[in-house]
Every structure is written in C-alpha cells, then in structure tokens.
Amino acid sequence: xxxxxxxxxxIWFGGALMDAPRQARLILLSLLYVAVLGIQVAFPAxxxxxxxxxxxxxxxxxxxxxxxxxxxxxxxxxxLRSRVTGIAAAPLMDAEKPKTLSETELNRxxxxxxxREVGGAGQKALRxxxxxxxxxGGLGAPALQYLAAAGVGTIGVIDDDTVENANLQRQVIHxxxxxxxxxxxxxxxxxxAQNPYVTVRPYNRRFTDDIAAELVAEYDLVLDGxxxxxxxYLVNATCVAGKVPMISGALSQWEGQLSVFDPATNGPCYECxxxxxxxxxxxxxxxxxxxxxxxxxxxxxxxxxxxxxMITGAGTPLRCQMMIYDALYGESRQIALGPRADCPVCxxxx
Numbered sequence: 001x002x003x004x005x006x007x008x009x010x011i012w013f014g015g016a017l018m019d020a021p022r023q024a025r026l027i028l029l030s031l032l033y034v035a036v037l038g039i040q041v042a043f044p045a046x047x048x049x050x051x052x053x054x055x056x057x058x059x060x061x062x063x064x065x066x067x068x069x070x071x072x073x074x075x076x077x078x079x080l081r082s083r084v085t086g087i088a089a090a091p092l093m094d095a096e097k098p099k100t101l102s103e104t105e106l107n108r109x110x111x112x113x114x115x116r117e118v119g120g121a122g123q124k125a126l127r128x129x130x131x132x133x134x135x136x137g138g139l140g141a142p143a144l145q146y147l148a149a150a151g152v153g154t155i156g157v158i159d160d161d162t163v164e165n166a167n168l169q170r171q172v173i174h175x176x177x178x179x180x181x182x183x184x185x186x187x188x189x190x191x192x193a194q195n196p197y198v199t200v201r202p203y204n205r206r207f208t209d210d211i212a213a214e215l216v217a218e219y220d221l222v223l224d225g226x227x228x229x230x231x232x233y234l235v236n237a238t239c240v241a242g243k244v245p246m247i248s249g250a251l252s253q254w255e256g257q258l259s260v261f262d263p264a265t266n267g268p269c270y271e272c273x274x275x276x277x278x279x280x281x282x283x284x285x286x287x288x289x290x291x292x293x294x295x296x297x298x299x300x301x302x303x304x305x306x307x308x309x310m311i312t313g314a315g316t317p318l319r320c321q322m323m324i325y326d327a328l329y330g331e332s333r334q335i336a337l338g339p340r341a342d343c344p345v346c347x348x349x350x
Contacts, residue, residue, distance in 0.1 A: 003052055008032060036060055101127065105197055109151050115314075122312035123151060127197075129311045132156040132219040134207055134235055136183035138291065139225030139249045141173035142300030143307070148191040148198050150308055155191065156219060158203035159183045170293040207231055212238040221310055223303050224248040224270075229277035236261065236270035240346045246270065247306050249299045253289050254328035256299035259337065260306055260318045263346040267319045272340040295327050 011028045039049050040057035054060060101109070101124065112118045112126075131152050133140050136159040147155050163171075163178045163186050171183075178186035184202035191200050203215070207226070216222060216238045224235045224246055232248070239246040245262040248270055263269045302323070309315045318334075325332045341347050 033060070033064065037064075100124075105151065108195075108197075112150070117314035118308075118312050122314065125311050125313075126151050126308065127153040129221070130154040130156070130219045131221045131223065131307055131311075132158070132216065133223045133225060134231065135159050135225035135227065136171075136173070136187045137161065137167065137225065137227060138170050138251060138296030139300045139303060140223070141171040141187065142297045143223050143225060143249075143303045144187050144191055145173050145194065146301055146304035147307060148195045148200070150304065151195065152198060152307070152311070154199045154201065154219075156201040156203065156215075157184050157187055158205065158207050158215070160204060160206045166287075170291065170296045172297065207235065209234060213242065216242050216244055219244065221307055222246045223307060225300065225303070229274075233271060233277070237345050240269050245310060247303050247310070249303045251291050251296055251299060254292055254295065254326060256295055256325045256327070257322055258299055258302050258306070258318060258325075259322040260310070262317075262319050263339065265319060266339065268337050268339040269343060269346040271345045272343045273322070273337055275340070275343070292327060298325065298327065 008029055011025060011032065036053045037057060037060050039053050040060060043049055045055075101120070105123075105127075106113065109123050112123050113120050115122075129152050131147055131154070133144055133147070133155065136144065136157050140157065140159065144155065144157060159182075161183050163174045163181050163183055165176075165179055167174055167183075168176060168179075173190050174183065174186045175190070178189075182202075182204045184204050188200040188202045191198065205211075207215075212234055216235075222235060222239050222244055224232060226232050226235065236246060236248075238244075239261070240263050243264040245260060245264070246269075247258075247260050249256065249258045259273075261268060261270050302325075306317055309317050320337050322335045322337055323332060324335065339346065
C-alpha cells in the first residue's frame with residue numbers, strides 16, 4: 001500500500017514540478033486507482049502484487065468512497081456558492097462600496113483625477129454610476145472595456161449571443177479560448193480581470209419588452225450597441241419612458257455614427273431621427289456587408305467617452321448632434337438633430 005501512495009505522490013508532486021496540468025495529473029491518479037483495484041479483484045489473495053498493493057479490495061473501495069463523497073460535497077458547495085453569488089453579489093457589492101477612493105484606486109485613476117474637468121469628484125461619480133450596455137459585440141466590447149478601465153462602478157451587459165470565431169476580428173474583449181461561451185460571461189471575465197473594483201452584472205438573454213422597463217430603471221445611462229432595429233427601437237422607447245439618456249452607435253463597412261439621445265433635456269429621441277427601419281437591403285448586417293476590424297473599437301471607445309462626459313459633467317455631450325466617422329477617408333462630420341413634434345415616442349412632451 002505504501003508503494004501505491006508513493007507512486008501517487010510521484011505523479012502528483014512530480015507532475016507539478018514538470019508543470020503538468022492539474023487535470024492531467026488527476027487523470028493519471030484515476031488510472032492508478034483503477035489499476036490497483038483491478039489487481040485486487042483479478043489476482044488471488046496471496047499473490048505478491050495483491051500483497052504489495054494493500055492486500056484487500058475493501059480498503060481501496062472505502063478510500064474511493066470517501067474521495068467520491070468529498071468531490072460531490074465540493075461540487076454541491078460550488079453550485080450553492082455560484083447561485084448565491086449570482087442572486088445577491090451585485091447588491092452586496094453596491095452596499096459595501098466605501099465612501100472614499102482607496103489609495104490603490106487613487107493611483108489607478110490618477111490620470112483622470114488630474115484632469116480639471118474630471119477631478120476627484122468626477123471619479124467618485126464614475127464609481128457611483130450604473131451603466132447598462134445593450135450588446136457585447138462590436139460596439140459593446142470596446143465600450144465595456146473602457147467603462148471598466150475608467151472605474152464605472154456598476155456595469156450591466158445584456159446579450160444572448162455566444163462567442164464565435166468570426167467575432168474575434170473586431171470584438172477584442174473576447175479571446176479564442178472563449179469561443180462557445182456566452183458573450184456576457186466572456187466580457188465579465190475580462191472586465192473583472194482588468195479592474196476588480198467594478199461590479200459587472202451579466203444578463204445572458206435578449207433585451208425584450210417583458211424586462212425592458214424594470215431593467216433600464218436600475219441604471220443611470222444606457223449604451224445601445226445592438227445589431228438590429230427591433231431591439232434598438234425598444235431600447236429607445238424604454239429609455240424615453242424612464243427618462244434615461246441613451247448613447248447610440250452604429251456601424252457599416254468603413255463608416256460609424258454616434259449620438260446621444262436625451263429627450264428629457266429637450267433633445268430628440270432615436271425614433272425622431274429614424275422614424276422607420278430601413279429596408280433590409282439598404283442596411284445589411286456586418287456579416288453581409290463586412291466591417292473593418294478597428295472601426296467598432298473607434299466608435300465603441302467614443303461611446304465610452306460620451307458616457308464618461310455624461311456622468312462627470314465634463315465637456316459637451318453629443319446631444320442634438322450626430323457624429324459620422326468615415327474611416328476609409330479619415331473624415332468626420334457632425335449633423336445637427338432636433339426633436340420631431342409628431343414623434344410617437346417622445347412627441348407632445350408639454
């Protein structure tokens with residue numbers, strides 16, 4: 001029996017010294033256990049191999065039972081912990097946030113704090129802010145990265161899609177190892193690894209009418225990075241009803257556009273500018289028309305900048321304006337926007 005334990009120790013600790021993966025070492029230990037149990041069953045009681053490996057199958061069966069119980073207990077404990085974390089972690093983290101920035105946070109955000117337009121008060125406003133990002137794809141990916149890096153305290157992300165190989169050309173928050181993983185969990189993993197001081201709330205589902213109002217009401221600001229007009233009109237209507245500003249971005253091939261829709265400040269809503277969705281052949285998806293890889297990063301980062309300006313009060317957000325960026329020719333231009341009195345979503349505001 002001592003020989004078996006010595007072999008097990010050699011597999012486990014020797015493998016660790018050789019940088020063998022934990023899973024590979026566990027598989028080897030399992031094979032050793034099966035081999036020893038096989039010897040006990042297959043050979044007669046007095047056989048030298050039986051004597052050298054403990055002399056009785058009962059001992060190994062008891063040991064295996066204890067190990068199985070331990071593994072089962074750990075699995076149940078992990079499941080319970082994940083359920084509790086999923087339900088209650090975000091509110092607890094919100095409640096437990098200290099009133100002042102720690103020394104580590106002051107150092108991390110020093111380049112923000114020295115900006116006259118942000119300062120310590122602006123950074124604390126970022127830490128206290130709650131921002132919801134619709135979509136963790138081309139526009140959502142860079143926006144989420146920069147919001148987390150900037151120290152926005154609570155970031156919600158909703159998307160029902162999974163990471164695909166074709167996403168990785170532009171959605172740089174996701175990694176090759178995350179292919180097949182829900183995008184919201186892939187994004188959460190990267191954001192928390194980048195900044196453990198933020199709270200990420202992933203919603204692995206579509207943004208639909210039955211949850212829209214309740215979800216948006218929990219946030220101060222919404223970033224719309226969705227890839228279809230049906231969802232975009234729903235986001236707009238929900239934000240107008242809840243008086244929550246919406247930062248909207250869109251992409252096609254080499255061109256991107258960006259605007260802040262905030263009817264509560266007498267600006268237009270999205271439907272004021274786009275009263276009807278264009279015909280499918282006039283607005284093909286990125287999969288159909290293509291998109292240059294860095295363009296979502298440019299526009300998504302601009303969306304994050306607008307969010308930071310809205311939260312801190314810095315500068316002039318793109319209210320009543322639409323910025324259009326042409327990456328192919330390196331040009332940008334702005335178009336003035338105004339509310340439409342007959343808009344079915346935000347008209348007749350008096």
